[in-house]
Amino acid sequence: MGRLFGTDGVRGRANDDLTPELALAVARAAAGVLADRDGTSRPVAVVGRDPRASGEMLEAAVVAGLSSVGAEVLRVGVQPTPAVAFLTADTGADLGVMISASHNPMPDNGIKLFSRGGHKLPDAVEAAIEHTITTQRRRTDGHRPTGTEIGRVRDLTDGGARYAEHLLSTVDQPLTGLTVVVDCAHGAAAGIAPEVYRRAGATVHVIGGEPDGWNINDGIGSTHLGPLIEAVHAHGADLGIAHDGDADRCLAVAADGEQVDGDAILAVCALGLKERGALREDTVVATVMSNLGFHHTMRRAGIAVQTTAVGDRYVLEALRRGELSLGGEQSGHLVFLDHATTGDGLLTALALLGRMKSTGASLAELASVVERLPQVLVNVPVRDRIAVVESDAVADAVNAAEAELGEDGRVLLRPSGTEQLVRVMIEAPTQAQADEVARRLAEVVAAVR
Secondary structure, eight states, X not given: OOOOOBTTBEEEEBTTTBOHHHHHHHHHXXXXXXXXXXXXXXXXXXXXXXXXXHHHHHHHHHHHHHHHTTOEEEEEEEOOHHHHHHHHHHTTOSEEEEEOOTTSOTTEEEEEEEETTTEEOOHHHHHHHHHHHHHHXXXXXXXXXXXXXXXXXXXXXXXXXXXHHHHHTTOOSOOTXXXXXXXXXXXXXXXXXXXXXXXXXXXXXXXXXOOOSSOTTSSOSTTOOHHHHHHHHHHTOSEEEEEOTTSOOEEEEETTSOEEOHHHHHHHHHHHHHHTTOSGGGEEEXXXXXXXXXXXXXXXXXXXXXXXXXSHHHHHHHHHHHTOSEEEOTTSOEEETTTOSSOOHHHHHHHXXXXXHHHOOOHHHHHTTOOOOOEEEEEEEOSOHHHHHHXXXXXXXXXXXXXXXXXXXXXXXXXXXXXXXXXXXXXOSSHHHHHHXXXXXXXXXXXXX
């Protein structure tokens, strides 16, 4: 078996790469690795999913796998990923399982795992789960619970309400006077995000709020901002909020249609926390994908930046290690460690709205503090991500690009952790130069066989 876990859990085409059999095996193995109880009580697992149709099938397999090893299952149904993380901690469960492929197209699905406390797994724990799965496949014997030892399943009917109350507890003042369009991507945010923003005091208009199992992320959501821009203009809204399929990320659109990415949102929130004396160590955590302009903005504000690999779990690890309070990604995953253990799109949106309310400034004004260097990101489909990484031709092309840009730009080549893609990112003094360097490097990557 090859590497099972990617950047964010197990992901693949549902019923092809990610089969019910694999989902059952992952659940059984995860329960064994994460539920380190003393044997006197049953392990407890929280299970949630996004609305895509294959989630029903995979949820059944995960629940079967967990109960077959004696775990008690708290099924929360369709909920955002951060809700599952929160409820894992809130219920004192041993593990949490979220069935979602996040921003990926509907045919894909995935399994995200949380340990006790609602934390994503470090590499060593993922490796232990993979090893356990391999061992399970080789063995045909061994004890299985029977009779009263088999785990039971019940629905945690107030899970969504508990998560909503948690979100609203972070709001310092009513958001009255703000009009927002929220794009729920026909995903897990549809059932909760509009309600939370309304209860916080904002006037809310909704698009992408009618999931049918098939339409998640389909031309809408955080990877397709066009419909949100149109809706913000149509309603004369102060801003638009875009979530992805499982609502762990948040991007925004200003009243004039300007797109506001995770770097800008992170900067706005960091400056707000620093102003209140709540940004621990005057430090924020970002990933290698963050624009150089973000780094310049933070430096001018007296805020240090720690840089990690891509993935909100790496951001979280740095936050916990340094006892820091805020970190995030350009893609819109922000982690507010005082309130959450993973990226939370709804929490991020509330923080952004709160900053607008407290300052009286527009989103465009707040986001303007980040002077972005021209940046190009090209997703290059490849046959073999590892072959690209090991290619001498690619290495030579990267070295040539870095020499051309010098200290005025940046080159980043990163294999996707979830898809057969290599991401080519270029920052340069001018857009034309960034476009040209990215084009040349993408051609070299695409030619690798």
